[in-house]
Amino acid sequence: MLSRTCSKVSGSSSVLRRFTRLYSQNSLSVPITLPNGIKYEQPTGLFINGEFVPSHSGETFKVLNPSTEEKITDIYRADVADVNTAVKAAKNAFDNHWSQVDPEVRARGLFNLADLIEEHADTLASIESMDNGKSMICARGDVDLVSKYLRSCGGWADKIYGKVMDTGKDHFAYSIREPIGVCGQIIPWNFPLLMWSWKIGPALATGNTVVLKPAELTPLSALYAANLVKEAGIPAGVVNIIPGSGRVVGEKLCTHPDVKKIAFTGSTVVGRNIMKTASDTVKKVTLELGGKSPNIVFADADIDKAVENIGHGIFFNSGEVCCAGSRIYVQDTVYEKVLQKFKDYAESLKVGNPFNSGVFQGAQTSAKQVEKILAAIDSGVKDGARIVTGGKRHGNKGYFIQPTIFADVREDMDIVKEEIFGPVVTVSKFSTVDEVVSMANDSQYGLAAGIHTRDINKAINVSNRVKAGTVWINTYNAFHQNVPFGGFGQSGIGREMGESALDNYTQIKSIRMALENNQV
Numbered sequence: 059m060l061s062r063t064c065s066k067v068s069g070s071s072s073v074l075r076r077f078t079r080l081y082s083q084n085s086l087s088v089p090i091t092l093p094n095g096i097k098y099e100q101p102t103g104l105f106i107n108g109e110f111v112p113s114h115s116g117e118t119f120k121v122l123n124p125s126t127e128e129k130i131t132d133i134y135r136a137d138v139a140d141v142n143t144a145v146k147a148a149k150n151a152f153d154n155h156w157s158q159v160d161p162e163v164r165a166r167g168l169f170n171l172a173d174l175i176e177e178h179a180d181t182l183a184s185i186e187s188m189d190n191g192k193s194m195i196c197a198r199g200d201v202d203l204v205s206k207y208l209r210s211c212g213g214w215a216d217k218i219y220g221k222v223m224d225t226g227k228d229h230f231a232y233s234i235r236e237p238i239g240v241c242g243q244i245i246p247w248n249f250p251l252l253m254w255s256w257k258i259g260p261a262l263a264t265g266n267t268v269v270l271k272p273a274e275l276t277p278l279s280a281l282y283a284a285n286l287v288k289e290a291g292i293p294a295g296v297v298n299i300i301p302g303s304g305r306v307v308g309e310k311l312c313t314h315p316d317v318k319k320i321a322f323t324g325s326t327v328v329g330r331n332i333m334k335t336a337s338d339t340v341k342k343v344t345l346e347l348g349g350k351s352p353n354i355v356f357a358d359a360d361i362d363k364a365v366e367n368i369g370h371g372i373f374f375n376s377g378e379v380c381c382a383g384s385r386i387y388v389q390d391t392v393y394e395k396v397l398q399k400f401k402d403y404a405e406s407l408k409v410g411n412p413f414n415s416g417v418f419q420g421a422q423t424s425a426k427q428v429e430k431i432l433a434a435i436d437s438g439v440k441d442g443a444r445i446v447t448g449g450k451r452h453g454n455k456g457y458f459i460q461p462t463i464f465a466d467v468r469e470d471m472d473i474v475k476e477e478i479f480g481p482v483v484t485v486s487k488f489s490t491v492d493e494v495v496s497m498a499n500d501s502q503y504g505l506a507a508g509i510h511t512r513d514i515n516k517a518i519n520v521s522n523r524v525k526a527g528t529v530w531i532n533t534y535n536a537f538h539q540n541v542p543f544g545g546f547g548q549s550g551i552g553r554e555m556g557e558s559a560l561d562n563y564t565q566i567k568s569i570r571m572a573l574e575n576n577q578v
Contacts, residue, residue, distance in 0.1 A: 085102070086101060086102055086103035086110040086111070086112070087099045087100060087101050087102060087103075087110070088100050088102055088131050090130065090131065092181075092184040092185070092188055093184070093187075093188060093411075093413045094184055094194075094413050096180060096181055096184050098181050098185075098282070100130075100131055100185075100278060100281070100282065101281040101282060101284065101285060102118075102131060102132065102133050102134060102281070103134050103281075104134055104136055104140055104144070104298075104299065104300045104301070105281060105284035105287075105297070105298060105299040105300070106140070106143055106144045106147055106298050106300065107143075107144075107147035107151075107294045107295045107298070108288055108293070108294025108295065109294070110281075110284075112134050113134040113135055113136050113137060113140050113302075114137060114139035114140055114143070115135070115137050115139070116134075117134070117135045117137070118132040118133060118134050118135055119132065119133060119135045119274055119301075120132050120133075121133055121189065121274075121275075121276075121277065121278060122275075122424075123188055123189070123191075124190070124191035124421040124422060124423050124424060124456060124457045125188075125191050125411055125412060125420065125421045125456045125457075125458075126455065126456055127425075127455065127456060127457070130188065130189065130278070131278075133277050133278075133281070133301055134301070135274075135301065135302050135303070136271075136300035136301060136302035136306075136307050137302065137306055137307070138306060138307075138310050140300050140302070140307075141269070141300065141302075141307055141310040141311060141314065142310075142314075144269045144298040144300050145240055145269055145311075145314055145316050145317060146316075147294070147295040147298055148240040148267040148268065148269050148295055148296070148298055149239070149240050149267070149316050150295055151267045151293060151294065151295030151296045152237070152239055152240055152265075152266065152267040152295075155293055155295075155296075156262075156265060156266075156267055156293065156295075156296050157236075157237050157239075157265040157266070157267075159265075161215045161216035161218070162215070162216060164212075164215040164262060164263055164265065165212040165213070165215035165216060165263070166212070166291070167212075167262065167290050167291055167292040168208050168209070168211050168212030168215065168259065168262060168263060168290075169209060169212040170289075170290035170291055170292075171208050171286060171287060171290040171292065172205045172206075172208040172209035172212065173205075173290075174286040174289055174290055175201065175204050175205040175208060175255075175283070175286065176205045178282075178286060179198070179201045179202070179205070181282070182197075182201050182204075182251060182279055182282065182283065183197040183198045183200070183201045184197070184413075185278050185279045185282055186200060186201070186250060186251055186276075186279050187412040187413060187420065188278075188412075189250065189275075189276045189277075189278040189279065190247065190248070190250060190275075190276050190420075190423050191376065191412060191420045191421030191422060191423050191456075191457060192375050192376060192378075192412055192420045192421075193376075193412040193417045193418055193419060193420040194412055194413055194417070195417070195418055196374060196375050196418075196420070197412070200249060200251055200252045201251065203252060203255075203537060203539065204251055204252055204254075204255040206539045207255050207256065207259055207539040207555060208255055208258075208259050209539075210259075210539040210540060210555075211259035211260055211262070211263040211559075212263065214260075214263050214264075214557065214560060215263040215264075218235050218263075218264055218560065218564060219235070220232055220233045220234040220235055220566075221233050225570060227573070227575070228572060228573055228575055229570050229571060229572055229573060230570070230571045230573055231568070231569065231570040231571070232568075232569055233566050233567060233568045233569070234566070234567050234569070235264075235560075235564040235565070235566055235567075236265075236564060236565055236566075236567055237264050237265035237266045237563065237564060237565075238266055238318045238319045238342060238563060238564065238565055239266060239267075239316075239317075239318035239319070240266070240267055240268075240269060240316055240317050240318055240319075241257075241261045241266045241267070241268050241269070241317070241318070241319045241320075241321060241563065242269050242270075242271075242311030242312065242314070242317040242319070242320045242321070242341075243257040243258070243261070243268055243269070243270040243271070243320075243321045243322075244270075244271045244304065244308050244311065244320070244321070244322045244323070244324065244332070245257060245270065245271070245272055245273065245280075245323055245324075246273055246323050246324045247273035247275040247276040247423050247424075248375060248378040248379065248380070248423065248479075249375070250272060250273065250276040250277075250278075250279050250280060251279040251280065251283060253323050254270065254272070254279070254280050254283060256323075256554045256555065256559075257270060257321050257323075258270065258297060259559075260559040260560055260562060260563050261321075261563050262292070262296065262297070263560065263563075264560055264563040264564050266319070266563050267295060267296045267297070267298075268296065268297050268298065269298045269300060269311060269317065270297070270298065270299050270300070271300055271301065271302060271304075271307045271308055271311065272299065272301050274301060274302070274303060275423055275424055276423065277301040280299050280301075281299055281301070284297065284299045304328065308332070309335060312332055312335040312336040312339075312341070313335060313336075313338060313339060314339075315339055317339075317341065318341060318342065319341055319342040319343070319344075319562075319563065320332060320336045320341050320342070320343050320344075321343075321344045321552075321562065322343070322344070322345050322346070323345075323346040323347075323380075324347065325347065325348055325477075326347040326348040326477075326503075326548045326549070329345040329347040329550065332345065333345070342562075342565075343551065344550075344551055344552030344553075344562045345550040345551045345552065346380065346543075346544055346545065346549075346550045346552070346554060347380070347505075347545065347548060347549050347550040348380055348477045348479075348503060348505070348548065348549060349380045349381050349382070349384075349477060349503045349504075349505030349506060349545065349549050350384055350385060350474075350475065350476070350477050350501050350502075350503045351371075351381050351382060351383050351384060351385065351503070351505055351506040351507055351508070351526065352383070352385045352386075352387055352494075352497070352498035352501075352507050352508070352524070352526075353367075353368050353371050353372075353383030353385065353386045353387070353507070353508035353510075353534060354386075354387045354488075354494055354498065354507070354508060354509050354510065354520065355368065355386065355387070355388045355389065355392070355396055355510045356389050356509075356510060356511040356513070356516065357389040357391045357392045358511055358512045358513055358516075359392075359510040359511050359512060359532075360510075360512065360532075361392060361395060361396060361399065362399070363510075363532065364396070364510040364532075365396060365399045365400050365403050366403065367508065367510060367532070367533055367534045368383060368386050368400065368483075368508070368510075368534065369400065369403045369404065369407070370534055370535060371383030371508055371534035371535055372384055372386075372461075372481060372482075372483040373404070373407060373418065373419050373461050373481050374535050376419050376420055376421065376422055376423075376459070376480065376481055377419075377431075377459075377478070377479065377480040377481035377482060378422065378423060378427070378479055378480065379479075379535065380477075380479075380505060380549075381505045381506035381528065381535070381543075382479075383483070383506070383507075383508050383534055383535075384477070384478060384482070384483050384484070385474060385483075385484055385486070385498075385501075386400075386483055386484065386485045386486070387485075387486050387487075387488050387494050387497055387498065388485060388486070388487060388488070389487075389488060389489070389494075390487050390488065390489050393487045396485075397446065397463075397465060397485055400446075400463060400485070401446050401447050401463060404447050404448065404461040404462075404463055405447055405461075407419055407461050409452050409458055409460065409461065410452070410453065410458065411456075419458075419461060419481060420458075421456050421457045421458050422457040422458070422459055422480060423457070424457065425457060427457070427479065427480065428451070428457045428459060430478070430479070430480070431459055431478060431479070431480035431481075431482060432451070432459070434472070434473055434476070434478045434480070434482060435449050435462060435473075435482060437471075437472050437473060438464050438467070438471060438472070438473035438482075438484075441468070441471045441472065441473070442466070442468075442471075443464045443465070443466055443467045443468075443471060443473060443484070444464065444465050444466040445462065445463070445464060446463040446464065446465050446485070447460070447461065447462065447463050448460035448461050448462030448463060448481070448482075449462050459480055459481055459482075460481070461481045462481060462482040462483070463483055463485060464482070464483065464484045464485065465484075465485050467484045467485070467486055469486070469497060469500060471484075474486070475501070477503070491516065491519070491520060494520075495520060495523045495524060498524050498525075499523075499524065499525045501547075502547055502548040503545065503546075503547055503548050503549045504525045504526050504527060504545050504546030504547040504548075504549050505526060505527055505528070505544075505545035505546075505549035505550070506526050506527065506528040506529070506530065506545075507521075507524045507526040507528070507529045507530070508529070508530045508531075508533075508534045509521055509524075509529060509530070509531050509532075510531075510532055511531075511532070517531045517532075525546050525547070526545070526546060527542075527543065527544045527545040527546050527549065527550075527553075528541075528543055528544075537555070538555075539555055539556070540555070540556050541555060541556055542554070542555055542556040542557075542558035542559070543555050543556075544558075
């Protein structure tokens, strides 16, 4: 097309250069070579009604590589007009097709998508590492769970059961579970592709359609995966991806009358605002929010394994994990031993370029997050906490932070109370089970907890008493597609994954029919 059009230009080199420049600016994909040499085409447009399109305004924003602080590309930024267009496409797809098809059609689409995610796993993991800063070790784990979860959702598509209720011989009563409609979904920057799947999978399995807003910091994998949605045979309008700001796109999704449900993963502060905004149109809302999760080590634990688990619990994904085990409690008789081994573990971690072999902790996702983490570290020092190791930036380029351990903390310090969302952890001492349960529960959050002990009775007792939506015993951050995940208190409403996720995307209709009582 380019050559045919250029042949019609008058021959002026200036006109030709201007046309070429405009063509380049309006292109909806750019060729990118990833740091590990993989080459691919990155979509840059909004994905609406099965096609990549420019935003109505034509406005773009730049996406940075947090490991190098250099620009990757520019992406079109959605605004209110784009939300309206995407919602219209999603509503049309819901009303006229997706909510009406046989469940096996939805299952097949999700199975195909899971297969394609597996086929493109290396590219997707590499995009995630480049865009988010996470190590390839973490990114590969994310993509593996994405494909498993989408396949699991496909398996649920024909198992959305209702119930028959006995209400007496004169009536027949039953309930059915129906899809809600257009679902607005807002995902964070720490697990871009994983959260994409956690939102899209159950919504599609239950017959809903989606308008999803990825974080502006990390939109690349969501847009790349949109191509796979199309290739999987999922019809136009069922999935729409519109990068943009929370203040514009997110707020419009929350107030749009044709959006019937909002799913949000992110900070507790923003989650509260979403609840308020969505209340005007009485939407169903699910929230997966912040955390300040306790990770408890008892004296009878396998100490070496426990140290590995608490290290994984805080330094995995550069500490940018809502359920990170950021409050460690160690029984007093093994406190010094565990603290020394934990220090050695942290100092042995390889931090740096996420594409380098052996790197476990990559970059933080943004300069703003680095500033927040360093401010929290400064706060801890000023409050009298002792830095056991770390506490500074790592290197002189990229958003890297040293794995940081605080000891000698008080439970009222901000570094113990407030979510830091980085590779920073506090270590406290306890004596008795009752004491540590009280310390663990002294938080507004309740997302997760960890318990390390060889005593099964103690493990069950403490897991029953700790106020958290997920409790890991002798492991941490051990996600599985069949196990529900979500929080108590300020950590959110609703559950992701497992059968429980389907509840977020269905509504119950009850039917009671009078019967003629014919006597034989």
